[in-house]
Amino acid sequence: MGEIKVGTASWTDRTLLDSGWYPQTADTPEKRLAYYARQFPLVEVDATYYSPPAERTAQLWVARTPPGFTFNIKAFSLLTGHPTRVAALYKDLRPETDKKNVYPDDLPPQAYEEVWTRFLSALDPLVEAGRLGALLFQFPPWFTIKRDNKQYLLEVAKRCAPLRPVFEFRHASWFDGANRDETLGFLRQHRLAYVCVDMPQGHRSSVPPVLAATADLAVVRFHGHSDKWTSKDIHEKFGYRYSERELRDWAPKLRELAGEAEQTHVLMNNCYRDHAQRNGQQLQALLGAD
Numbered sequence: 001m002g003e004i005k006v007g008t009a010s011w012t013d014r015t016l017l018d019s020g021w022y023p024q025t026a027d028t029p030e031k032r033l034a035y036y037a038r039q040f041p042l043v044e045v046d047a048t049y050y051s052p053p054a055e056r057t058a059q060l061w062v063a064r065t066p067p068g069f070t071f072n073i074k075a076f077s078l079l080t081g082h083p084t085r086v087a088a089l090y091k092d093l094r095p096e097t098d099k100k101n102v103y104p105d106d107l108p109p110q111a112y113e114e115v116w117t118r119f120l121s122a123l124d125p126l127v128e129a130g131r132l133g134a135l136l137f138q139f140p141p142w143f144t145i146k147r148d149n150k151q152y153l154l155e156v157a158k159r160c161a162p163l164r165p166v167f168e169f170r171h172a173s174w175f176d177g178a179n180r181d182e183t184l185g186f187l188r189q190h191r192l193a194y195v196c197v198d199m200p201q202g203h204r205s206s207v208p209p210v211l212a213a214t215a216d217l218a219v220v221r222f223h224g225h226s227d228k229w230t231s232k233d234i235h236e237k238f239g240y241r242y243s244e245r246e247l248r249d250w251a252p253k254l255r256e257l258a259g260e261a262e263q264t265h266v267l268m269n270n271c272y273r274d275h276a277q278r279n280g281q282q283l284q285a286l287l288g289a290d
Contacts, residue, residue, distance in 0.1 A: 001255060002218075002262045005070060005133075006284045007042030008276040009221070009269040015235060021274035033064040040280060042070045044136065044221075044267045049074040051088045052118060058125040070133040071126055072219075072265060075165075076119050078104060078112075079156075082140050090118060116159055127163070133265060134193065134217060135160055138168040141205040145173045145183060153192055166219045168195035170205040180210065187214035196257070198250075199223040203230060211253055213260035220254065222279070224270035239272035242279045251286040 010016065011033060026035040036043065045053075045061075053073070061071060078084040083101035086094050093111045095102060104112055126132035137156055143149055156165050167187070169175075174183045187194050193215040197207055200223070211220070224240025231237050258264040266283065268276035 001258045002260075002264055004254060004258050004264045004266060004287055005040075005042040006266045006280050006287070007040045007044060007070075007072075007268070008271065008280050009044040009046050009267050010271040010276065011036040011043055012047075013271050015273045016271070016277065019274040021277050030060075030064050033061070037065040037069050039277070040284070041068065042072065042133065042265055042267070044072040044074065044269075046074045046271075048119075049077050049082075049138075050085075052076045052090070052115070053122045055122045055125060058123055062125050062129040062131055065131065067130070069131060070265075071131050072133045072136055072166075072267070073123060073126075074136045074138065076115070078102075078107075078115055079119065080137050080139050081143060090115070120160065120163065123163070132163065134164045134166045134219065136168065136195065136219075137165050138195075139170060141170045143169065144171045145179055150186060153187075154190060157190065157192055164193065164217060166193040166195050166217065168197060168219075168221065169207055172207055175208055175210055184210075184212050184214055191215045193217045193219060195219040195221055197221050197223060198225075200225050200227075200229040211257050213257060213264075216262040218257050218261035218264040219267070220257070220264070221267045221269050224275075226270075235272045238270050239275070240270045241275040242270065242282075244282060247279065247283050247286055251283070254283075254287065 022032055022035060026032045081104065083103060086097065086100060086102055093107070093114055095107055097106065123132055153167060173179060184194065194212060196209065196211050196219065198209050199206060201208070222242070224238055224242070226237055226240040228236040254264065254266060268280045270276050270279065
């Protein structure tokens with residue numbers, strides 16, 4: 001069985017800071033990240049989806065974590081085709097527009113290429129320190145299974161090389177009927193890592209919990225099962241705490257998945273108060289005990 005690393009999708013959420021999970025002595029960003037890194041070997045940075053990272057920030061992440069700690073970085077929204085706030089773009093690349101949000105086609109090709117270059121180069125400190133795990137490309141619900149979108153997966157992999165992109169889909173077409181085998185086969189053929197998800201079902205963005213390794217890295221993200229999944233309030237959307245029974249049911253499935261890959265990353269994304277951290281610690285204990 002390959003190595004399993006468990007972590008959470010945030011360590012700075014305001015509700016987490018208010019929950020009491022951090023000791024009172026962890027009263028600065030530096031101390032909080034250092035404390036988090038003593039509890040988990042892995043973290044996912046979601047802030048980079050909303051605004052591209054700065055190289056100085058990546059340097060600080062390296063300085064505040066021990067060797068062997070891993071950062072997964074969520075791709076900037078523009079690079080996954082999501083609407084992106086003009087104010088989130090690099091100042092010198094912002095188009096002249098009255099729009100609040102833009103898409104890749106709203107930028108001149110050269111500016112779009114420059115976004116890619118700056119986003120990836122800002123991660124150099126993590127790469128040089130051996131701290132970068134994967135780049136999470138979570139696609140929007142309208143990113144369906146079709147030839148152009150498959151080609152974009154290959155384009156992303158080429159742009160990121162030698163860094164490792166991993167792909168999360170949020171449209172059920174990728175797994176409807178025979179499409180499931182087609183999708184997994186395509187990813188395996190090109191050694192593209194697939195992100196398995198546990199999430200509420202019955203919604204436009206719902207994807208079934210298909211557990212499979214399509215490359216040497218497997219990734220599982222736990223979004224919870226909030227009955228307010230469609231809420232625009234992210235704390236209502238992700239405000240779910242897994243029961244110990246649920247996590248016990250998942251432990252053998254994760255071990256089986258880890259048998260198909262060299263390394264497996266398990267991320268708790270139920271980021272409201274300390275739900276993700278407590279569930280992550282429970283899951284670590286279950287996997288360690290087994």
